[in-house]
Amino acid sequence: MTACATASPSTRSLPALLAVGEQRLCAEEIYPRLFDAILEQRLTPGTALTEQALGDAFGVSRTVIRRVLGRLSDQQVIVQRPAHTAKLAAPDxxxxxxxxxxxxxxxxxxxxxxxxxxxxxxxxxxxxxxxxxxxxxxxxxxxxxxxxxxxxxxxxxxxxxxxxxxxxxxxxxxxxxxxxxxxxxxxxxxxxxxxxxxxxxxxxxxxxxxxxxxxxxxxxxxxxxxxxx
Structure with a gap:
């Protein structure tokens, strides 16, 4: 497996993993950052993606995060089921x-x-x-x-x-x-x-x-x- 990043996810906070600072971002700005974090394997397959944790990391509301997760779900990059936390897809x-x-x-x-x-x-x-x-x-x-x-x-x-x-x-x-x-x-x-x-x-x-x-x-x-x- 070839990862695009070398730092261990277990040793870094979510804001650091997502390379975000204090600025507020819109959904259109959050999407590429989250997608790149997935591709770079800063977030590993099967990782739970809670609206609250992502909202805190990006400094935005859960409503904004919900739009981003909805787009990623439509693209099958994450798996969302009713009453379950969204998870990063892990295709075998x-x-x-x-x-x-x-x-x-x-x-x-x-x-x-x-x-x-x-x-x-x-x-x-x-x-x-x-x-x-x-x-x-x-x-x-x-x-x-x-x-x-x-x-x-x-x-x-x-x-x-x-x-x-x-x-x-x-x-x-x-x-x-x-x-x-x-x-x-x-x-x-x-x-x-x-x-x-x-x-x-x-x-x-x-x-x-x-x-x-x-x-x-x-x-x-x-x-x-x-x-x-």
């Missing part, structure tokens, strides 16, 4: 394989739809996401780059304009990020932002065959770096 290897298989089916369908609806504003948004992902990768902020790479795929789904498929992928992409953080054992030999840039080039050129092949290759590389034995 078989669940990880199922997520990756389902994601491939969704992504390869969406890529064709995205090409048909390709417009300059969408292309610009995709390239901005890639530039942001590249910047964080080059700054050594690996887990933030992973999250931004996932957002690239969600933007691609938005571009395809198929709401059911986009909602489906909205759960699979963040789960894939969590799986990468848990099970990746091989160092990155080809950066995701480069693969994303090649995909956008093919989409902008209207080359559906090349885009589909690039998507398969991209997902192949993600799976090849995981140890799911």
């Amino acid at each position: 290897p078989e669940q990880a394989r199922q997520v990756l298989s389902a994601r491939r089916l969704a992504e390869t369908t969406l890529i064709g739809l995205a090409i048909k609806r390709s417009r300059p504003p969408f292309i610009r948004q995709l390239r901005e996401l890639i530039a942001n992902e590249r910047r964080h990768h080059e700054n050594g902020e690996r887990c933030t780059a992973i999250r931004l790479g996932g957002e690239f795929h969600l933007k691609l789904a938005e571009m395809a304009n198929n709401a059911p498929l986009a909602r489906f992928l909205n759960g699979l992409v963040p789960m894939t990020s969590l799986i990468i953080a848990q099970y990746e054992t091989q160092p990155c030999s080809h950066c995701a932002w480069q693969e994303h840039a090649a995909l956008v080039d093919a989409i902008e050129d209207g080359d559906g065959e090349a885009a589909l092949q690039l998507m398969h290759q991209h997902l192949d590389r993600i799976e090849a770096k995981l140890t799911l034995e």
